[in-house]
Amino acid sequence: MQLLNALNAVSAFFSLNMEHQLKPHQWVNAHADYLYAYAITRINDEEQAKDLVQETFLAALEKTAGFEGKSTERTWLTAILKNKIIDIYRRKSSGLKNTDVIKAEEEQSDFFDETTGHWNEGHLLVEFGIENKDHLINKEFEQVLQKCMQKLPALWMAVFTMKHIEDQSTDMICAELKVTASNFWVIIHRAKLNLRACLQKNWI
Amino acid sequence: MNNLNKILNNCKQATFLIEKKSIRRLTFRETIELRIHLYGCSFCKLYGKQSRAINHMVRQLFHSTTQSNIRLDDHFKRDLQERIETELNKN
Numbered sequence: 001m002q003l004l005n006a007l008n009a010v011s012a013f014f015s016l017n018m019e020h021q022l023k024p025h026q027w028v029n030a031h032a033d034y035l036y037a038y039a040i041t042r043i044n045d046e047e048q049a050k051d052l053v054q055e056t057f058l059a060a061l062e063k064t065a066g067f068e069g070k071s072t073e074r075t076w077l078t079a080i081l082k083n084k085i086i087d088i089y090r091r092k093s094s095g096l097k098n099t100d101v102i103k104a105e106e107e108q109s110d111f112f113d114e115t116t117g118h119w120n121e122g123h124l125l126v127e128f129g130i131e132n133k134d135h136l137i138n139k140e141f142e143q144v145l146q147k148c149m150q151k152l153p154a155l156w157m158a159v160f161t162m163k164h165i166e167d168q169s170t171d172m173i174c175a176e177l178k179v180t181a182s183n184f185w186v187i188i189h190r191a192k193l194n195l196r197a198c199l200q201k202n203w204i
Numbered sequence: 205m206n207n208l209n210k211i212l213n214n215c216k217q218a219t220f221l222i223e224k225k226s227i228r229r230l231t232f233r234e235t236i237e238l239r240i241h242l243y244g245c246s247f248c249k250l251y252g253k254q255s256r257a258i259n260h261m262v263r264q265l266f267h268s269t270t271q272s273n274i275r276l277d278d279h280f281k282r283d284l285q286e287r288i289e290t291e292l293n294k295n
Contacts, residue, residue: 028285037274041266061291117214119247131253164259165266189223
């Protein structure tokens, strides 16, 4: 009997603590800025980011019945937003090879020697003082980094952030963005090559 | 020998393997190839360091911006609030 009481107490404790509740009236106050910041760093378009915040709330209102309270309200809303961002990535990068990809590929066409694959003279690497792992980025470097990220083609940016920021599985990214596995690795490589070169060019 | 030279010179392939390695395990062959290359190539060694640093910084950047001072304007928020209230009253 005592054991049963204890078990009840434990389960009551957990259900109280695990179930988060939705408070739609407070969404704007509590989460709008966060979601907006989340969106703008990933799609870099103010108007589109605003639309996304609104769409996220409206979509969330229709899904409230499906909210099980296992995650926090913010995590739940962010997941909805994340899916909307992936939709945008997909739309931006679908169809024939985009001009932004062609341009980005041209940029790196002379990084390596065509026959040997060795770095070409004009593109040799230089240290730029960030190699130390504990390096904390300062404001200026942050701006250069942001600018260089924005120069990546939409598809590359999508693959890069889904992998390196969101830690999504390679299979999932390939399926979501409709790229083949071999193309995925090429993009991961190419995105970093351009990003690194852009930093070297604009930071030093 | 010819193969060895190919590996030693091919920075394009080496940097590709460095990126691959940051995400998943390389095959045995790839591991050996990359080791041999890095042993003789200071540029790609530097590339590896920079590539890891960049991953780290991009993470920092994305993380800090979501906690930072990026804010929506009040006007937009008011409209949004009204919109939500209307939707809620429908039900």
